[in-house]
Amino acid sequence: MVSALDRKLLRDLAxxxxxxxxxxxxxxxxxxxxxxxxxxxxxxQEARTAFYERYRFADVFAHLERAPVSVVREIEAIDGVAxxxxxxxxxxxVPMETMxxxxxxxxxxxxxxDVPKLNALHLRDGRWVEPGRPDEALLLEAFAVAHGLKPGDxxxxxxxxxLRRLRIVGIAMAPEYVMTxxxxxxxxxxxxxxxxxxxxxxxxxxxxxxxxxxxVSLQLQAGTDVRDVVRRLDEVLVRYGGTGAVGRDKQPSNxxxxxxxxxxxxxxxxxxxxxxAVAALLLHLVLSRLVHLQRSEVAALKALGYHDLEVGxxxxxxxLVISGLGAGLGLALGAWLGFAMTELYSQxxxxxxxxxxxxxxxxxxxxxxxxxxxxxxAFSAVRGVVRLPPAEAMRPAAPAKYxxxxxxxxxxxxxxxxxxxxxxxxxxxxxxxALMSSAALAASVGLMVIGGWYSDAIGDMIETQFERSxxxxxxxxxxxxxxxxAVRDLEHLPGVLGAEGLRSVPVRFRAGQRHRDGSINGYxxxxxxxxxxxxxxxxxxxxxxxxxxxDMLAETLGIEVxxxxxxxxxxxxxxxxxVTVAGLVDESFGLQGHMRMRALREWLGExxxxxxxxxxxxxxxxxxxxxxxxNIPNVLGVVERRDLLARFxxxxxxxxxxxxxxxxLFAATITxxxxxxxxxxxxxxxxxxxxxxRVLGFHRSEISAILLGEQAIQVLLALPLGLYxxxxxxxxxxxxxxPETYRLPIVLTPRSYALAAVVAIAAASVSALLVRRKLxxxxxxxxxxxxx
Numbered sequence: 114m115v116s117a118l119d120r121k122l123l124r125d126l127a128x129x130x131x132x133x134x135x136x137x138x139x140x141x142x143x144x145x146x147x148x149x150x151x152x153x154x155x156x157x158q159e160a161r162t163a164f165y166e167r168y169r170f171a172d173v174f175a176h177l178e179r180a181p182v183s184v185v186r187e188i189e190a191i192d193g194v195a196x197x198x199x200x201x202x203x204x205x206x207v208p209m210e211t212m213x214x215x216x217x218x219x220x221x222x223x224x225x226x227d228v229p230k231l232n233a234l235h236l237r238d239g240r241w242v243e244p245g246r247p248d249e250a251l252l253l254e255a256f257a258v259a260h261g262l263k264p265g266d267x268x269x270x271x272x273x274x275x276l277r278r279l280r281i282v283g284i285a286m287a288p289e290y291v292m293t294x295x296x297x298x299x300x301x302x303x304x305x306x307x308x309x310x311x312x313x314x315x316x317x318x319x320x321x322x323x324x325x326x327x328x329v330s331l332q333l334q335a336g337t338d339v340r341d342v343v344r345r346l347d348e349v350l351v352r353y354g355g356t357g358a359v360g361r362d363k364q365p366s367n368x369x370x371x372x373x374x375x376x377x378x379x380x381x382x383x384x385x386x387x388x389x390a391v392a393a394l395l396l397h398l399v400l401s402r403l404v405h406l407q408r409s410e411v412a413a414l415k416a417l418g419y420h421d422l423e424v425g426x427x428x429x430x431x432x433l434v435i436s437g438l439g440a441g442l443g444l445a446l447g448a449w450l451g452f453a454m455t456e457l458y459s460q461x462x463x464x465x466x467x468x469x470x471x472x473x474x475x476x477x478x479x480x481x482x483x484x485x486x487x488x489x490x491a492f493s494a495v496r497g498v499v500r501l502p503p504a505e506a507m508r509p510a511a512p513a514k515y516x517x518x519x520x521x522x523x524x525x526x527x528x529x530x531x532x533x534x535x536x537x538x539x540x541x542x543x544x545x546x547a548l549m550s551s552a553a554l555a556a557s558v559g560l561m562v563i564g565g566w567y568s569d570a571i572g573d574m575i576e577t578q579f580e581r582s583x584x585x586x587x588x589x590x591x592x593x594x595x596x597x598x599a600v601r602d603l604e605h606l607p608g609v610l611g612a613e614g615l616r617s618v619p620v621r622f623r624a625g626q627r628h629r630d631g632s633i634n635g636y637x638x639x640x641x642x643x644x645x646x647x648x649x650x651x652x653x654x655x656x657x658x659x660x661x662x663x664d665m666l667a668e669t670l671g672i673e674v675x676x677x678x679x680x681x682x683x684x685x686x687x688x689x690x691x692v693t694v695a696g697l698v699d700e701s702f703g704l705q706g707h708m709r710m711r712a713l714r715e716w717l718g719e720x721x722x723x724x725x726x727x728x729x730x731x732x733x734x735x736x737x738x739x740x741x742x743x744n745i746p747n748v749l750g751v752v753e754r755r756d757l758l759a760r761f762x763x764x765x766x767x768x769x770x771x772x773x774x775x776x777x778l779f780a781a782t783i784t785x786x787x788x789x790x791x792x793x794x795x796x797x798x799x800x801x802x803x804x805x806x807r808v809l810g811f812h813r814s815e816i817s818a819i820l821l822g823e824q825a826i827q828v829l830l831a832l833p834l835g836l837y838x839x840x841x842x843x844x845x846x847x848x849x850x851x852p853e854t855y856r857l858p859i860v861l862t863p864r865s866y867a868l869a870a871v872v873a874i875a876a877a878s879v880s881a882l883l884v885r886r887k888l889x890x891x892x893x894x895x896x897x898x899x900x901x
Contacts (some may be wrong), residue, residue, distance in 0.1 A: 118419070118427045125431060131185075131883070132790050136395045137439035139786040142486070142779045143388030144443025144479045149478075150381030151468050156455055157374055160464040161291070166231040170288035171330035172339060172361050176202065177348055178354025178687070179325050184340055184592055191345050198231045199326035199717050201316040204592060206271040206750065207307050211713035212585075212737060214751040215388050215743050217295050218270055221328075222313035222406045231273075231330045232289050234310065235465050239283030248317035250279040250588035253308035255293065255463050257284045259302065264867070270309065272319050274592075274746040282607040285310065291366045291462050296590065296750060303459055305750075356683035357621040370462060376846075383845075385561070389486035391553045396432055398546065400491050407408065421500075431490065436487035440480045444471070447479070450775075484727060525689050535819050547827055553787045555829030555838050558873045560780035562839020563846065564773035565865030572726030573860040574701055579613030581755055585613075585642040585727035589742060592749040594685070594722040599747070600747050603726050606741055608734020613642050614723030616713060622662075622706070623689075624670035631704040632679070633660060635713035635760075641678050642727045645707050647699045655709045659695025666704040680706075683718060692716060775870055784876035789825050792884035795820055821881045828877045836866050837874070 125132060134707055164170070180199075188197040208215045223229055226243040234251065240250040252262060262268065295306035317323045321355040329350075333342060339360040352496065358753045361367055365429035414424050448471045455469035589603060597614050604612035621628055636643065636655060644850045645653045645661065655661060662678070671680055677691045698707065714721070730738055742751050806816050841860060 118414075118423065119430075119449060122430055122434075124426060125656050126434060127134065131792050132395075133435050133438070135786040135789045136392060136435050137330050137442060137783050139388055139392045139395060140439025140445055140483050142782050143443035143486075144386045144387065144391060144440050144483050145446035145450060146779070147381060147479050147482065148447025148471065148475060150384070150442060150476060151449040152447065152471060153458065154374060154381055155475070156467060156469050157370070157377070157458065160462075160467045161370060161474060163466070164253050164291070164464050166233075168235060168366075169229075169231050170196075170519075171231045171335040173331035173342055173346065173358055174329075174364055175331075175350055176328050176356045176357035176363075177329055179322065179348045180350065180353035181325055185329065185348070187349055188331070188346060191349070193334050193342050194331050195334045196230060196332040197329055197366045201320065201322050201326055202328040203273070203311060203320050204541055204749055205273075205309070206592075206743075208269050208302040209304075210262060212304065213739045214756070215271075215748070216256075216307055218307040218309050219272075220272065220316055221308065221310050222316045223310045225312050225314055231332055232287060234285040234287050235818075237284045237286060237341065239281070239466075240321070242310070243281060244312065244314070247312060247318065247828075248277060248279050249282045249312070250309040251283040251285045252281050253290055253293070254286050255290075255303035256283050256307040257281070258303070268307070268309070270307075271746060275319075277456070279309065286463055286465055289364070290771070291365065291367055291464060292369045294369075300760050330645055342487075354687055355684075356619065357628070357681060359630070363630075373462075373488050381645040385482065387556050388779070389483060390787065391556065392436070392483070393486045394490050394549055395786055396435065396487050396491050397493065398550075398702040398790055398794050400428060400432065401493070407705055414476055414637050422517060422539060425496075429488075432487045433484065434492040436483050437480075440483040443483065444476055444479060447471070449876050453660065458755065458878075462799055471736055473830055484842055490691065510558065519709040522675040530798075547823070547830075550787055551827045551834065553832045554784060554828055554873070554877075556837035557780045557787070558831055558835025558869050559838035559842050560783075561777050561844055561869035561872050562836060562861065562865060564777035564780070565868045565877065566839075566843045566846075566859075566861055567773040569860045569862050569865050575739065582644060582646045584644075586730045586732075586754055587728040587738070588752045588754070589726045589728065589748055590750040590752070591724060591726075592747050594719075596766060597723055600726045602730060606738055608731040608738050609728050610731060611729040613637065613644070613727050615640075615643060615727065616710060616722065617682040617687075617724040617727050618713070618717065620706075621668060621683065622682065622704075624672050624676075628671050629669055629704050631663075631666065631706065633706040633708060633713065635710040636707050637710045644727060645698060648701050649699075653696070653707075655696045655707060656695040657709065658712050659693040660706040661696040661698050662694055663700050663704050663738075664697040665700075666706070667694065669704070682717075686718065690716065716769035743866075746803055781872055781876040782882075784828075784873050785880045788877045788880035789827065789883060791827070792821060792824050792881060793887070793891050795823060796884060796887060817885050821885070822827060824877065832870055832873065839869060 128495045182199060185197050188194065201220075205220050206215045223234075223242065225242075226779060228234070229242070236251075237254050239251075242251060248666055249270065252268065262281055264281055264283055264286075266281050268281055269278055270277055290308050292301055293303070293306045294301045317325075331342065333339065341363075343358045343360060347355055349355075350358070362371065381731065382464040385418045411424060416420070416425075439501050448469075451469040451471065458466050498568050514709070515739065591599065594616070600614040603609060612638070618635075619630075620632045620633055621630050638647065642766055645655060647653055654662065660678070662672075667673065670678065672694055674694050674696060676694050678694055682691050683689075692706075708716070728738075739751065742748050806819070807813070840859075843859055843861065
């Protein structure tokens with residue numbers, strides 16, 4: 114049997130249905146954000162942990178020029194090393210018929226008689242390579258799927274200058290290659306990088322590495338200091354051309370995955386807090402207004418024998434229904450978005466099993482957090498109900514204390530008119546409510562600024578990186594440094610309008626105990642197609658001597674202009690040298706140094722060699738040029754600026770724009786919730802005053818202006834605060850991205866600010882129009898009959 118209090122609850126819910134829906138929407142968005150982001154964070158973490166543990170992902174990685182296999186025993190003797198496994202790793206070109214430009218490949222040896230002890234493979238299809246069959250290979254699943262390859266198909270590969278046809282016998286996944294980006298690319302593209310595993314005998318024969326290795330992986334004992342092992346490993350490998358060992362945290366695939374997890378963890382905390390805080394504010398406003406309007410009913414209930422606890426629980430039930438409805442919708446929204454987001458992640462991060470799961474612990478935590486926020490917002494109002502004596506509740510609430518407003522005191526009352534004065538007096542009477550509402554609206558505007566920033570940041574990066582810094586049509590990467598005549602040979606190809614050579618030397622920068630891996634790039638004085646530019650797109654001139662470092666690299670190493678930095682060379686003569694830091698440049702990508710070509714060659718003591726060539730081409734000869742490049746043995750990879758830009762737009766750009774749209778829609782929910790509920794509360798509290806004004810001759814438009822003017826002022830106060838708050842949020846989000854990989858520019862154009870303001874005003878206007886309809890239907894007679 115339904116109790117009297119429950120019947121009253123149902124009537125209250127029916128009367129408050131508009132406010133119930135808007136508050137529930139805000140709660141739903143907060144819960145949905147929590148479930149989506151936390152769920153994906155947990156899914157990625159669990160998939161990574163399971164994959165790494167089952168397939169024995171190594172703790173330390175090192176590449177070198179060449180060392181005898183006997184050195185492995187010396188490496189295993191390092192304190193803390195549980196196991197070391199050597200292999201042969203080399204690069205190759207893959208001239209796929211389905212691609213106009215060749216793909217790149219990394220060739221990795223596997224034991225002939227057993228599976229790898231570290232960095233094992235998850236065989237998805239086919240079988241293992243068999244001993245004595247040098248042309249058999251396993252292929253990374255991402256590349257195979259992108260090109261429609263399966264066991265039994267052939268894979269062309271230029272291995273050490275010789276074109277070979279490898280027979281694919283299996284398709285595999287590996288913990289080392291959860292995410293792959295081809296050298297020279299700015300975004301992942303599974304079509305452009307093949308990971309190929311071949312028998313060790315086959316690779317040793319192809320690269321003359323019999324009895325030797327050039328890559329080693331280490332598994333450490335529990336509790337071992339990774340940095341100490343890395344240091345000692347470098348000491349062992351320095352005489353064998355070691356390029357610098359790295360821990361798992363700097364392994365490229367894991368590094369990119371970890372960066373995404375850090376961002377997810379931060380966002381899963383920030384966004385739900387904003388939405389649930391706004392929901393708590395709205396519940397406080399609505400419940401306080403309901404208690405005020407039902408003072409006499411509360412008194413009657415207490416006089417009829419209902420305990421304070423029963424009356425208090427009655428109002429708490431209202432809060433629980435609203436927050437429960439919002440939590441339920443949020444769980445559904447979070448599950449839907451969570452599955453969609455996991456599907457999106459599965460395109461970039463390749464795990465044997467990656468699935469979004471909404472388990473009961475996450476659901477319970479989400480519901481619990483939303484209920485806690487709701488209870489926080491309702492606490493003061495319910496406490497007032499419990500403490501209200503029946504005799505006092507029977508009397509009407511004490512009238513508000515009116516006094517001359519600030520406008521009156523300044524003598525400007527005649528200028529603003531009676532309507533504006535009424536609005537300003539109401540704001541002065543409840544300044545805390547107005548400030549809290551403006552703060553909630555400012556949070557909404559701030560989130561909208563973030564949405565606009567995503568678009569601005571992508572546009573700025575594209576303009577600086579693709580339109581100004583990279584003005585070539587095609588970049589050709591060589592397998593090893595070649596004499597500069599290789600550039601002239603390319604320039605003579607039909608359709609090539611110009612060619613320039615560049616030098617890029619892989620190095621490790623050192624300053625005391627700090628070090629970072631990167632490269633030093635050399636530029637000719639008359640280069641036109643590639644130039645050093647900062648994040649604003651301005652050309653940065655190179656000094657005659659010394660190196661210009663990325664400012665982030667200098668900050669990481671703790672060095673300044675004029676200091677000297679130690680540089681370990683990972684190519685050619687090797688060894689360690691020192692160079693003076695002649696300048697700093699604010700770049701968007703990577704950690705590197707830049708020098709004039711002549712200064713770089715003098716510093717290295719080498720002749721005129723280049724690592725890559727950039728070409729300006731006739732578009733009508735594009736296919737012919739690419740076909741010729743596929744047949745040049747020393748070409749390792751080819752990158753077309755047009756394709757690179759298209760992939761960047763398709764992947765990073767489209768993902769960020771989608772996120773921007775979702776964030777702006779969610780932010781608009783806050784604006785609708787705040788404006789609608791504030792206006793409905795004001796209408797309920799001041800309906801008698803507004804009806805009296807109508808009887809006195811005020812038009813509907815005039816009383817609408819009085820009612821909604823307060824909301825308009827709150828929105829206008831929130832706009833500048835929200836725009837500034839948005840900038841702070843953008844700075845915070847940009848800092849979550851690992852700055853050593855890329856730095857999202859903090860670029861906020863007037864268009865972004867205008868878009869945030871327009872969306873906020875539009876959402877507020879829609880809410881105001883909904884309340885205006887209620888005002889137009891106001892029954893003057895019944896309202897004026899209501900007892901004060």
